[in-house]
Amino acid sequence: MSHDDPERDGPDRTNGSDEAADGTTLSDGGTEERLPVPEYERKQYLPTSGLPTARRKVLVEKFGPVRTYFKARPDEHFGLQRRLNQARLGLSYDVYLTRTVLYSVIVGLLCALLGLGLTVALSRLGVLAGIESPISVSSGTVLSDVVLFVAANRVFFFGATATLLSMFLGATVTWIAQYYYPYILVDSRRRNIDVMLPHAIVYMYALSYGGMDFITVLKRMAEADETYGEVAHEFDMVVRDVEVFGNDLFTAIRNARNLTASENMETFLDDMLSVLDSGGNVTEFLRDESDKYMQRSQEEQKRFLETLAMLSEVFIVAFVAAPLFLIITLIMMTFLGSAGFSMLFAIVYLVIPLGMLGFIVLVSMLSEPYRSPNHSVTTDSDLSSPTEWFDDDTQHTIVRRIRLRRRLDEFLSSPLKPLRRRPELTLLFSAPLAVAYLAVAAVVFGAPSVDGVLSTPFRTTNLFFVAPFLIVATPMAFVHEQSRRQRRHVASRLPDALDILASSNQMGVSLVEGFGLVARNVTGRFAEELRHVRNDIRWNHDMRDALLSMADRMAVPQLTRTCKILAEGSRSTGNLHQVLKIAAQDTRHRLQMERAREQELQTYVAVVAIGFLVYLGTVVVIDQSFLAPVIERIGETESGELDQLISVGAGDVSTYNALFLHSALVQAVGTGLIIGELADSDVRSGLKYSIALVLVALAVFAFV
Numbered sequence: 001m002s003h004d005d006p007e008r009d010g011p012d013r014t015n016g017s018d019e020a021a022d023g024t025t026l027s028d029g030g031t032e033e034r035l036p037v038p039e040y041e042r043k044q045y046l047p048t049s050g051l052p053t054a055r056r057k058v059l060v061e062k063f064g065p066v067r068t069y070f071k072a073r074p075d076e077h078f079g080l081q082r083r084l085n086q087a088r089l090g091l092s093y094d095v096y097l098t099r100t101v102l103y104s105v106i107v108g109l110l111c112a113l114l115g116l117g118l119t120v121a122l123s124r125l126g127v128l129a130g131i132e133s134p135i136s137v138s139s140g141t142v143l144s145d146v147v148l149f150v151a152a153n154r155v156f157f158f159g160a161t162a163t164l165l166s167m168f169l170g171a172t173v174t175w176i177a178q179y180y181y182p183y184i185l186v187d188s189r190r191r192n193i194d195v196m197l198p199h200a201i202v203y204m205y206a207l208s209y210g211g212m213d214f215i216t217v218l219k220r221m222a223e224a225d226e227t228y229g230e231v232a233h234e235f236d237m238v239v240r241d242v243e244v245f246g247n248d249l250f251t252a253i254r255n256a257r258n259l260t261a262s263e264n265m266e267t268f269l270d271d272m273l274s275v276l277d278s279g280g281n282v283t284e285f286l287r288d289e290s291d292k293y294m295q296r297s298q299e300e301q302k303r304f305l306e307t308l309a310m311l312s313e314v315f316i317v318a319f320v321a322a323p324l325f326l327i328i329t330l331i332m333m334t335f336l337g338s339a340g341f342s343m344l345f346a347i348v349y350l351v352i353p354l355g356m357l358g359f360i361v362l363v364s365m366l367s368e369p370y371r372s373p374n375h376s377v378t379t380d381s382d383l384s385s386p387t388e389w390f391d392d393d394t395q396h397t398i399v400r401r402i403r404l405r406r407r408l409d410e411f412l413s414s415p416l417k418p419l420r421r422r423p424e425l426t427l428l429f430s431a432p433l434a435v436a437y438l439a440v441a442a443v444v445f446g447a448p449s450v451d452g453v454l455s456t457p458f459r460t461t462n463l464f465f466v467a468p469f470l471i472v473a474t475p476m477a478f479v480h481e482q483s484r485r486q487r488r489h490v491a492s493r494l495p496d497a498l499d500i501l502a503s504s505n506q507m508g509v510s511l512v513e514g515f516g517l518v519a520r521n522v523t524g525r526f527a528e529e530l531r532h533v534r535n536d537i538r539w540n541h542d543m544r545d546a547l548l549s550m551a552d553r554m555a556v557p558q559l560t561r562t563c564k565i566l567a568e569g570s571r572s573t574g575n576l577h578q579v580l581k582i583a584a585q586d587t588r589h590r591l592q593m594e595r596a597r598e599q600e601l602q603t604y605v606a607v608v609a610i611g612f613l614v615y616l617g618t619v620v621v622i623d624q625s626f627l628a629p630v631i632e633r634i635g636e637t638e639s640g641e642l643d644q645l646i647s648v649g650a651g652d653v654s655t656y657n658a659l660f661l662h663s664a665l666v667q668a669v670g671t672g673l674i675i676g677e678l679a680d681s682d683v684r685s686g687l688k689y690s691i692a693l694v695l696v697a698l699a700v701f702a703f704v
Helices: 053-063 065-071 075-086 093-125 142-152 154-209 214-223 225-243 249-259 263-278 282-335 342-370 392-413 417-421 423-445 450-455 457-506 511-519 524-540 543-554 557-572 577-636 641-645 650-680 683-703
Strands: 025-028 031-034
Touching: 053 065, 065 093, 075 093, 075 154, 075 249, 093 154, 154 214, 154 225, 154 263, 154 282, 154 342, 154 557, 154 577, 214 225, 225 249, 225 557, 249 263, 263 282, 282 342, 282 577, 282 650, 342 650, 417 423, 417 457, 423 457, 450 457, 450 650, 457 511, 457 524, 457 557, 457 577, 457 650, 457 683, 511 524, 524 543, 543 557, 557 577, 577 650, 577 683, 650 683
Parallel strands: none
Antiparallel strands: 025 031
């Protein structure tokens, strides 16, 4: 946060005069007491609203009128400043709001140009010429003259209204979204902290049990951000306050406690302060806290699963029942000549896809804090190189070349490893293949057109839409499922493997020999990696680097946390059996939570899949049992009331067939991706469901 403002040397706020962090106050005996805020936040000078004229002129000259306007009103945005600090954005509220104004103006101008362009386009198409007054007025009155004047200049008034309305909506939406963006970030950080805090406490407990002093435990915790996410960032602030700003440990923890986004983290730091202040046993405290927060994490997951269950029910109503109702209603209106195909086209090709995309984004945002952090582990061998004879720039260049060479060697030895880590890299091969297929299909069968899609929907859709989708999605789904199955296998066997290691180590077997013992009781790549670790330790005598290298190769979150615990625990103690038991308890708890989630969501995943089948069956029944008999009846009637009442022909039925087929395919793809997001918090896990549902839809339309 910047402290170079000219009013920095103003009076400091104190606990008795500060605004509360969340805008609330506590009352005790008739006197108000503000909630405490961190030391550096409390010392940040925020000017009062009554700035002298001379002072305001100085601020305007230095920062401009917009930023000065916000600087003069700190009390109105103190909550925003606190959220900016909690979100770790590193900005003061006045700088952030000034940027928000700039973004709003830019978006407003762009929206105004969009409204002006829309007006020009509609005017050239002749759409505006048909606009009539929505109200009827008597001639000869002032109101009628106004209506006639507006009608004569309808293009100008429509353009002015569209431009101003677009500009206002664009600027307003941008301001609201930007203003509350820190609030969204803080909420996301809160949930991530709540999810990872139990595992972080277990990690700290294992290190403390191994004999590591508490300051070093905090440093190791702060360095583990690739494993413990936002919790590590919270402790990084504690370490930075001590090492960089020179605060004592109590002040640093108190500052972190006052600024954290999570109530659970705040409670944990409060309890930690009490133990440190009373001289209690930190190791015993961490053990008790790990059990307590493990129970809280189960309750948090239960609430999250209830939210997902509600969302699955919302999906059925919004994307199965509602589209069916609208489609049937619009079909009947089209039959009676009171509506056209435009609304049906909008629902099938615009409303349903965008709605499903928005639903996937919503579920993904809610699930984001519950995902494990990106487990990229840095080992000592990645940083070690004989560069001490060179200057800093040369060292940086040599280290970068060494890392590049090692990555190239790893790729040549295992070309599929990057694909297993990032299945979306299959697009580098599948996307060009799909483009080549489309080019060949266009040459052989002719380029697709709107008339071709509507007249022969099944053939054209399969050739130019379904086949490319399968070419792109199938390799990604296959690689992802292979990687996912491997991770699940390792996670399921890890608790038992750690129990074997703990028992053997307690009986006097070294950890190195224990890896070989465990390798004989597991199968697959996990066994190969355990043998690799055993040999690596024997040859290089570096247990920490060997464990972290295995974690980096496997990229399994539970294994990464375990290897972190063992790597750091091996540095502080030679008796690892209790540390191994702690790690086994952590992995078993995580495995139980994941299995509970799978069992809980199986019912709702089935409900979503059945919803798609209901939609598919309904549109097929409408297509085969309703439209076909109606057209047949029209063909048998030479003249009569039926032709006069129903305005539909064979060409329209072909269009209906195309709309039904395409809506079913859109539902199949969207439903599959949503199932993956609900069940596994990963949209890639839904690709296999999308492929299966697309094939089911094609089979139904082909044979029914």
